[in-house]
Amino acid sequence: MLKIDHMNTFIGRKRIIKDVSFQVLPGSIVGLIGPNGAGKTTIMKTILGLTKFTGNISVENQAVTENNHAALTRVGALIEHPAIYPFLSGLENLKLYSLDEDDMNHVVSLLRMNEYINRKSKGYSLGMKQKLGIAIALLNKPQLVILDEPMNGLDIEVTILVRKIIKQYAAQGTAFLISSHVLGELQKVMTNVLLITEGQIIVDKPIDEFNQVNHKHYKLLTDDMPATEQLLSDNRISIEKEDHYLVISRNDSYKIQDFLYKNHIRLVELTPKGMSFEQAIVSLVDQQRRQSHAE
């Protein structure tokens, strides 16, 4: 679907994106994550042929260049702020790009905008404008949708709705590249994580793998916690207390289960305790920063 090969983006003479390569497959939802100024928006603009770049970008094997956007015919995008003409109604804004009226009406009702779609968009709230921006990106059954911070200004209910719509489109084969600061929101929807700092990609992984890596610790709950604690410290197994759980290392988990069984303590719960997704991201970014400063 989208294939990016050794892409470098320049703003003026400055190289903002440094040798970036990745792919977005049909039906996948790739989260582009990184701190402010990392280059998320710049990557998206480059894919849309809006910046000076070197390397190769192709959509469905058709190259994108600064002067040829033919490959972008079936690419929808929302970049930074929704592109809305305030003197047009919501529907007129959509009509400007729509090739199929039925599809347009479908998108409007999917996003539940019927009530105000005929009003001048000048009077829309922040969230209503954002929804309209997302609607524009979803027009004409796109093969690829690029969304820059799509959840900006959306309330919880709408966020859940948009997440649902994204999954729905992805299930039909649409590929998504989405950036966001609100990691929790993306965590629930994305299939792949693309972590970027200072213009470079430092992690490119399916989300499942990402989660597993962080499950080095388990949370343990038994029917007799004081006895368990005593037992484990007697056996020099390192533990930590967290709420009413004991946190143990994954490597010790079989050994611990044996001890518990022999001492007639019943296991109530033993679950992986990852760093939260957010913690994992922050620590990876930190790590990268320290490395690059050490160089």
Next chain:
Amino acid sequence: MQNNLKQEFFKFSHQRIPIVGIIALIILMLYSAVSGSGVNQALIAQGFGAGQWVTIIMITISSTFVAMEYENNTIATLFYKSSSKAKIYMAKFLIIVLYGVALLLVSIVTTMIFKVTFVGGQYHWTEAYQQSNLIGTLFLNLIGTFIYVLFIVSFAFLLITLIKNNPAVVGIGLAIVFLGSPFSSMIMSGFSAWIPILRWNPLNMIYVMNQMAMPRVFAKVSYLSTFQIVLGNIVYIVGFILVGCLLFKKQRV
């Protein structure tokens, strides 16, 4: 290109600006009709100041029509949906020029209505006036205005692309229309030895509005023959469009 034109027309026609422009033109012509020492042949032949008023309105509208893309964050979408920035630029230019023609047509109709309203049948359209008759002079004035509209619109497009500040472009445009020609005449009389060169300066091009209808009088003011001033305007227009288009193509968002 057809698609670009359709989109730009859609955007332009769905604004309030075109209607406001037409109403403003009629009001300003009315102001010309009642503010002076009465309606005479000269005022009718000039379409009640239509040349000046159309030019002013066109500066404001053309600059705004480009600036709005930057103001509404639509420029990125506009650019990525199209392979050719030149086509976007030209589509916008053509739509605005078309509107200029519409304003000129409105000014013709309004002039006819005002003539009947203010002086009844006192002057005949076919009676001799200047080098032609009354209606001929009116048309020549409006053709001159049309040429200058092309000049000022292509200049406003270039300037807004360059500085992206709508109020500034409108201000500069108005200054050119109101102060440009006296300033041009002043420097030409100040450096009379340099007239063969100075007469080609861009501020001097505004005289095309009057010189079409009154070539002999205005040739002495502009120091250019009618052919020369038309040619000068065309060269500037083509130059402004080329440079503006080139700058627009270099725009990154």
